[in-house]
Amino acid sequence: MIQLKTIFAAALIGVGLAGGAIAAETAAPEDNTIAKQHWSFAGPFGTFDQNQLQRGFQVFKEVCSNCHSAHLLMFRNLAEPGGPGFSEAQVKALAATYEIADPDADGGKRPALPSDHWPSPFPTEKDARDANGGALPPDMSVLAKARGIEDKFPNWVFNYLTTYAEGGPDYIHAILNGYVDPPPAGFQLPEGKHYNKYFPGHSIGMPPPLTDGQVQYAAAADGKTVPLTVDQYSKDVGAFLMWVAEPHLDSTKAAGFRVLTFLILFAVLMWLVKQQLWRKVEH
Amino acid sequence: MSSHETSKYVPTHPVAKWFEDRLPLIGFTKSTLIDYPTPKNLNYWWTFGGILAFMLGVQIVTGIVLAMHYTPNAALAFDSVELIKRDVNGGRLIQAVHATGASMFFFAVYVHIFRGLYFGSYKAPREILWILGVIIYLLMMATAFFGYVLPWGQMSFWAAAVITNIFAAIPVIGDPILQLLRGGFAVDNPTLNRFFSLHYLLPFIIAAVVVLHIWALHVPGNNNPIGVEVKEKRDTVPFHPFYTMKDLFAVVVFCIPFAWFAFFAPDILGHSDNYIMANPLVTPPHIVPEWYFLPFYAILRAIDFNFIIDSKLLGVIFFGGSILILFFVPWLDTSKVRSGTFRPAFKWFYWLFVVNFLLLMWYGAQEPALQIIGPFTVADVSKLSVVYYFAYFIVILPLLGRFEKPRPLPNSISESVLSKPAAATT
Numbered sequence: 001m002i003q004l005k006t007i008f009a010a011a012l013i014g015v016g017l018a019g020g021a022i023a024a025e026t027a028a029p030e031d032n033t034i035a036k037q038h039w040s041f042a043g044p045f046g047t048f049d050q051n052q053l054q055r056g057f058q059v060f061k062e063v064c065s066n067c068h069s070a071h072l073l074m075f076r077n078l079a080e081p082g083g084p085g086f087s088e089a090q091v092k093a094l095a096a097t098y099e100i101a102d103p104d105a106d107g108g109k110r111p112a113l114p115s116d117h118w119p120s121p122f123p124t125e126k127d128a129r130d131a132n133g134g135a136l137p138p139d140m141s142v143l144a145k146a147r148g149i150e151d152k153f154p155n156w157v158f159n160y161l162t163t164y165a166e167g168g169p170d171y172i173h174a175i176l177n178g179y180v181d182p183p184p185a186g187f188q189l190p191e192g193k194h195y196n197k198y199f200p201g202h203s204i205g206m207p208p209p210l211t212d213g214q215v216q217y218a219a220a221a222d223g224k225t226v227p228l229t230v231d232q233y234s235k236d237v238g239a240f241l242m243w244v245a246e247p248h249l250d251s252t253k254a255a256g257f258r259v260l261t262f263l264i265l266f267a268v269l270m271w272l273v274k275q276q277l278w279r280k281v282e283h
Numbered sequence: 284m285s286s287h288e289t290s291k292y293v294p295t296h297p298v299a300k301w302f303e304d305r306l307p308l309i310g311f312t313k314s315t316l317i318d319y320p321t322p323k324n325l326n327y328w329w330t331f332g333g334i335l336a337f338m339l340g341v342q343i344v345t346g347i348v349l350a351m352h353y354t355p356n357a358a359l360a361f362d363s364v365e366l367i368k369r370d371v372n373g374g375r376l377i378q379a380v381h382a383t384g385a386s387m388f389f390f391a392v393y394v395h396i397f398r399g400l401y402f403g404s405y406k407a408p409r410e411i412l413w414i415l416g417v418i419i420y421l422l423m424m425a426t427a428f429f430g431y432v433l434p435w436g437q438m439s440f441w442a443a444a445v446i447t448n449i450f451a452a453i454p455v456i457g458d459p460i461l462q463l464l465r466g467g468f469a470v471d472n473p474t475l476n477r478f479f480s481l482h483y484l485l486p487f488i489i490a491a492v493v494v495l496h497i498w499a500l501h502v503p504g505n506n507n508p509i510g511v512e513v514k515e516k517r518d519t520v521p522f523h524p525f526y527t528m529k530d531l532f533a534v535v536v537f538c539i540p541f542a543w544f545a546f547f548a549p550d551i552l553g554h555s556d557n558y559i560m561a562n563p564l565v566t567p568p569h570i571v572p573e574w575y576f577l578p579f580y581a582i583l584r585a586i587d588f589n590f591i592i593d594s595k596l597l598g599v600i601f602f603g604g605s606i607l608i609l610f611f612v613p614w615l616d617t618s619k620v621r622s623g624t625f626r627p628a629f630k631w632f633y634w635l636f637v638v639n640f641l642l643l644m645w646y647g648a649q650e651p652a653l654q655i656i657g658p659f660t661v662a663d664v665s666k667l668s669v670v671y672y673f674a675y676f677i678v679i680l681p682l683l684g685r686f687e688k689p690r691p692l693p694n695s696i697s698e699s700v701l702s703k704p705a706a707a708t709t
Contacts, residue, residue, distance in 0.1 A: 044547045072365055138559075142365060145550060146558035153645075163547035167555065200568070245558075248368070248375045255376070256546025263539050270532035277528055281520055282700050283323045 034149040034174040051220045053084035056240025069120035072141035076114040082250035133192040135205025144168035144245040169238035174198040176234035179208040320519035322507035328398040333530030338388040345381040355479035357472040360435035361560040379549035389575035403621030404506040410613040412499040417609045429482035436557030443470045452595040510621025518696035577647030585665040617684025625690040
């Protein structure tokens with residue numbers, strides 16, 4: 001029976017590969033495949049790089065949050081374990097620099113507390129659209145999980161083994177580096193839009209948000225510095241947005257390792273119990 | 284209740300005796316879960332029954348906890364699921380176990396169904412057992428569909444719109460059914476509310492049908508890899524400890540990939556669009572169902588031509604028929620031999636059916652216009668797969684029983700076990 005199954009399995013894989021190859025071929029004319037980046041939080045043992053999250057937060061605070069909301073992010077999250085690792089005093093001071101609309105407060109406004117949600121830059125969707133040429137800057141709470149990149153047939157099979165879940169940060173990094181000005185000859189760019197080679201349809205409402213040297217990073221505690229480039233900014237903000245979307249990633253992955261270790265040991269013990277029981281039974 | 288009450292429970296303690304005289308619960312439990320004589324040659328494909336019972340328990344327990352924190356309101360549902368993952372103690376894990384658990388549950392049920400198809404577990408006297416299984420599978424599909432809508436992301440919303448719309452193809456009663464399902468003319472808050480209610484209800488109906496399924500199993504007893512009925516006591520072993528421990532081992536092994544997905548990649552089986560809140564004004568570029576519905580989705584889409592009746596209704600007939608036909612398998616398969624191991628021609632058609640099912644799954648995830656071989660697209664080649672899917676049940680199974688010459692069967696389970704090296708049993 002093994003032979004028969006093997007033949008079928010081989011046939012199936014063959015058909016699949018052929019399909020995948022054909023699919024890849026049809027996609028070939030435009031070389032807009034998004035390159036996968038190296039992320040510290042990828043894979044079962046990945047963890048966020050605290051310095052990178054702090055840098056990414058700075059980019060988010062100084063650039064993104066002028067137009068994008070992130071209503072599920074709370075100030076207190078920034079001091080929680082597994083995050084950028086700010087101290088509670090730092091978070092309290094940071095929150096106090098923001099104003100929150102609160103109908104119960106005198107004058108309808110009060111300084112933010114660590115328990116407050118990150119304030120949205122525009123009070124309503126209508127305001128956001130009016131200020132951005134009709135386009136709505138998407139909320140960034142789970143943006144890093146709401147975007148992804150497409151893998152053709154044989155490749156995505158391996159994603160199950162590598163636990164590839166970084167399609168969102170890869171996409172964000174690509175978009176931030178995908179602006180082409182002027183647009184390719186023959187492309188009809190609508191008024192007020194910008195050409196981005198990775199954006200579906202290529203016509204994006206967001207103007208290029210980052211330029212080299214725009215955000216001044218302080219040196220990390222160990223004195224290390226990173227280049228002040230768009231590539232570096234977009235990696236940092238990609239990592240930060242992944243943390244915003246999945247704030248418990250570090251502790252979940254650590255727990256997963258312990259659980260899997262336990263399950264494998266338990267399985268071995270159960271196998272020995274089962275073998276011992278069945279040893280005397282012809283079966 | 285069972286015809287296999289081989290050992291009678293005799294209570295020794297007076298309180299136990301008093302209780303047993305009024306409700307023989309302990310004796311019933313002992314005869315069904317402990318003494319139940321089980322064929323001793325069951326292979327690991329048979330452990331998936333226990334795995335499925337375990338998965339039903341996992342889904343119900345995690346689901347009850349999630350329902351404590353979830354808000355079934357179109358404006359709040361999306362954020363409430365996110366808040367479960369962020370702020371509920373252990374919520375990130377409970378949600379991931381429930382969401383990936385659905386996939387693991389379906390994986391197990393497919394193994395269980397295909398095991399039944401290979402070893403002829405649907406044949407007399409187990410027709411009712413099989414039919415109850417198909418009912419459970421249908422209920423599972425409905426439950427999974429309702430559950431997928433609850434996070435109220437883009438895929439949730441558009442899956443609800445597309446799937447409920449299928450019913451609109453039914454003549455006369457289609458529109459009233461559509462409106463009843465949606466609670467209005469479009470998918471909206473009433474849809475979400477009734478889907479939440481039904482998603483909470485159906486698992487308990489599944490549990491009830493599972494009880495019937497196990498009852499119907501205990502009347503004729505288990506089928507086994509050689510398909511020859513139990514003839515004497517030495518063909519069997521008591522369920523406990525032999526199969527309780529073997530099933531437990533299988534459950535633990537099954538939990539390894541389950542934990543892998545739940546902890547490391549809970550979203551890998553889903554679609555990133557479902558992290559965008561439902562928006563009736565924006566249709567996602569590719570609406571695809573979860574992987575476990577893809578083969579049937581491919582069958583639905585393959586019927587894109589009118590033949591006497593409109594293609595939409597015809598597609599729905601094929602879509603529904605592809606599952607309903609399972610009810611008739613016990614009578615469509617005319618072979619007297621149960622196990623595929625002793626049916627040389629059946630094996631080929633069976634494995635082709637498996638490959639064909641996987642192909643349909645793949646087609647379901649592709650764009651219909653994608654070219655596969657030369658000028659032929661997914662829409663073209665998937666028609667071939669639909670033909671084979673139905674031909675397997677309607678033509679091949681009935682005819683094979685007449686023309687196939689099965690290999691000689693062993694006289695008993697014990698005989699086959701003793702001569703194992705000579706006669707390989709798949």
